[in-house]
Amino acid sequence: AQSVTQLDSHVSVSEGTPVLLRCNYSSSYSPSLFWYVQHPNKGLQLLLKYTSAATLVKGINGFEAEFKKSETSFHLTKPSAHMSDAAEYFCVVSDSGANNLFFGTGTRLTVIP
Amino acid sequence: DTGVSQDPRHKITKRGQNVTFRCDPISEHNRLYWYRQTLGQGPEFLTYFQNEAQLEKSRLLSDRFSAERPKGSFSTLEIQRTEQGDSAMYLCASSLAAGGFTDTQYFGPGTRLTVL
Numbered sequence: 380a381q382s383v384t385q386l387d388s389h390v391s392v393s394e395g396t397p398v399l400l401r402c403n404y405s406s407s408y409s410p411s412l413f414w415y416v417q418h419p420n421k422g423l424q425l426l427l428k429y430t431s432a433a434t435l436v437k438g439i440n441g442f443e444a445e446f447k448k449s450e451t452s453f454h455l456t457k458p459s460a461h462m463s464d465a466a467e468y469f470c471v472v473s474d475s476g477a478n479n480l481f482f483g484t485g486t487r488l489t490v491i492p
Numbered sequence: 493d494t495g496v497s498q499d500p501r502h503k504i505t506k507r508g509q510n511v512t513f514r515c516d517p518i519s520e521h522n523r524l525y526w527y528r529q530t531l532g533q534g535p536e537f538l539t540y541f542q543n544e545a546q547l548e549k550s551r552l553l554s555d556r557f558s559a560e561r562p563k564g565s566f567s568t569l570e571i572q573r574t575e576q577g578d579s580a581m582y583l584c585a586s587s588l589a590a591g592g593f594t595d596t597q598y599f600g601p602g603t604r605l606t607v608l
Contacts, residue, residue, distance in 0.1 A: 430594065
């Protein structure tokens, strides 16, 4: 069975400093992993996706994530936070080829000017 | 805008009433999904269609819920005899079959349901 644990419900960073949002997953098979972002009153937007190719995945807006099988982790990082990055971030897992996504409970990112 | 659209964006109803939501996917996408998101939680999978066939339903989808995709294009989600516990954001997503890998799902803005 698949599951996702987002280790921090809220992360606060200063503008221009690095962002780290942590995610651990559990999957019976080879997983597909995603990060989605949800801005207030807007739909979920895909940031990046891992599907068994390169373990370091680059996404939009300067975000990237590294798949570490030994640690069952897929942490999201960005070198320098921008005010527009303030949003809710969801780590998502699916068994490769499956069609239902399992979302974590989300991490709210606050960016302090 | 050619993204996923949902209608209405907000719905307030009284307990016991029936409600119906509509989702229009990205036009070339053959798969369509419904999720429910309650406050402070991530979305939870409800059901999915490939073309007009409903291929998977979650245990969350009680008998009061029914979804259709009659012509393999738009979809409707109906909730009968609504309960206060049905209050949530209902999200629709669509994708193009990826041939072995999990598809990338594109989400609509959601319909927020409030049951009084």
